[in-house]
Amino acid sequence: MPSSRSSRFRPLLTAAAAVTASLAVALGAGAAPASAQAGVGRYVALGDSYASGAGVPTQVDTGCTRSDRNYPSVLGKAVGPAAQKDVTCGGATTVHMTSAQSSSAGPQFDALTADTDLVSVTIGGNDIGFADIITRCVTLGLLSPSGSPCKTSYTWTGSDQLTQKIQATAPKIASVIDGIHQRSPQAKVLVVGYPAILPDDGSNCRSTVTIAKGDAPWLRDTEKRLNSMIASQAASHGAVYVDAYARSVGHDVCKPVGTRWIEPLITSAAAPFHPNAAGEQSMADAARGALG
Numbered sequence: 001m002p003s004s005r006s007s008r009f010r011p012l013l014t015a016a017a018a019v020t021a022s023l024a025v026a027l028g029a030g031a032a033p034a035s036a037q038a039g040v041g042r043y044v045a046l047g048d049s050y051a052s053g054a055g056v057p058t059q060v061d062t063g064c065t066r067s068d069r070n071y072p073s074v075l076g077k078a079v080g081p082a083a084q085k086d087v088t089c090g091g092a093t094t095v096h097m098t099s100a101q102s103s104s105a106g107p108q109f110d111a112l113t114a115d116t117d118l119v120s121v122t123i124g125g126n127d128i129g130f131a132d133i134i135t136r137c138v139t140l141g142l143l144s145p146s147g148s149p150c151k152t153s154y155t156w157t158g159s160d161q162l163t164q165k166i167q168a169t170a171p172k173i174a175s176v177i178d179g180i181h182q183r184s185p186q187a188k189v190l191v192v193g194y195p196a197i198l199p200d201d202g203s204n205c206r207s208t209v210t211i212a213k214g215d216a217p218w219l220r221d222t223e224k225r226l227n228s229m230i231a232s233q234a235a236s237h238g239a240v241y242v243d244a245y246a247r248s249v250g251h252d253v254c255k256p257v258g259t260r261w262i263e264p265l266i267t268s269a270a271a272p273f274h275p276n277a278a279g280e281q282s283m284a285d286a287a288r289g290a291l292g
Contacts, residue, residue, distance in 0.1 A: 040118050043081040044184070045072030046097065046108045047122035049090035050194060053280050055263075055271035063104045065090035069277045071192070072120060074284035079291065081118065085111040090271070093126045094172040097179060109179055116184035120242075120287055122192045124173055124230055128165040134273050137219060138265065141212040148214025162222050170229050177237040189239035190287050193227040195248035195279055196220075197262050205254035208264050242290045244283045251279070 045051060052061075053070025060068045066088055067073070076084045087108045089101055100106045112119065137150035154161045173191075180189050198204070202217030211219065227245055234241035251261035253273060261279030263269050269276040275283065 040079045040081040042083045042113065042116045043072075043076055043079065043085070043118040043120075044111045044113075044116050044187075045070075045076075045084070045086040045088050045120050046111070046180075047088045047120070047192070048092040048126055049088075049271060049274055050125065050283075051120070051122040051192070052088035052090050053270070053277075054090040054274050055267075056269070056275070056277050056280060061089075063102065064088065065271065067277075067280070069280055071280045071283035071287060074281055075120065075287050078284065078288050079118070087111045088122075091126060092123065094123055094169070094176050097123070097176050109183060112180060112183040112187075114184065114186075116187045118190070118291075119180050119184060119187045120190040120192055121176065121180070122194070122283075123176060124169050124226060125194060127169040127172060128162060128226065133162065133219075133222075137211050137215050138209065141206070141210040141215060144212055145206060145210070146213050148218060149212055150215040151218040163225060166222075166226050166229050169226075170233055173230055173233040174237050177233065177239045181238060188291070189234075190242050190290055191230060191234040191239045192242040192283055192287055193230055193244045194223060195244045195261060195275060195283065196250075196252045197223060197273060199252050199254050200249045203254070208254055240290050242283075242287045244286050247282055247286055248279065251282070 049065055051070060051072060052065050053067030054065035056067035056069050058068050060066055066086065070086070070088065072086045072088060089096065089105045089108070092101055092108065096107065097109050098107050136153065140149035140153060143149060177189060177191065180187065198211070198216055198220050200220065202220055204211050204213050204216035224245070231241040231243070248261055251259060253260060253262040253264050261275055261282055263272060263274060263276050265272045
């Protein structure tokens with residue numbers, strides 16, 4: 001999932017205003033560096049708003065909605081690299097690995113060097129239009145709460161447009177991984193997937209999020225297809241896929257404060273439909289586990 005948080009998430013915040021008009025203390029940064037992981041020399045973090053920790057206090061780069069409690073920061077403190085560079089940026093797509101995102105956010109690949117030995121990346125959600133999907137589904141859910149209006153809008157031609165977008169993004173993910181290997185041939189590459197946004201059982205929670213009953217399981221399956229595609233590309237291109245979804249089941253946006261790791265539309269703990277500090281901690285834990 002502009003140059004500022006307010007502009008980057010304006011579609012979501014606009015949808016939130018429409019909804020309201022019509023209607024945990026953050027976890028710590030982890031344990032001390034493990035001796036088995038003390039050999040990490042240079043760690044570079046790449047990716048979008050799920051990696052940058054959009055909206056999670058404290059924001060240290062408002063242009064890229066980057067938090068000092070995002071999963072790269074937590075992972076870095078756990079493994080203790082000699083040097084760390086975090087260029088994650090909200091709104092980034094695969095294009096922004098090699099092209100500037102704004103005047104203050106250059107190509108993320110510029111952070112990679114020949115001596116980089118650990119790279120993490122979360123990317124692909126914005127390539128399929130994450131913000132637009134959420135905005136559309138939340139808005140259409142107001143009109144047909146018991147139906148599946150969002151699914152219908154994406155499948156009216158007889159094919160699922162989001163499935164097609166996921167398929168079209170696959171070679172872009174492959175290119176990102178290959179590009180990392182080319183620039184940092186000695187690096188272990190962790191491709192971190194997306195955590196569970198909606199309940200894994202396919203249910204919805206209209207009192208919290210106005211996604212229609214029939215759209216909830218379809219959106220869940222869409223996210224699973226995205227993660228599956230990313231995992232497949234990682235396996236085929238010499239990277240390690242980090243499953244952030246499985247460990248986050250039961251901590252979705254429908255859960256109460258203190259249990260949920262994904263925030264709803266109206267929140268101060270993170271950007272809408274993004275991981276809060278506990279969610280970022282979980283992603284860091286999953287990544288650390290992949291290091292062995």
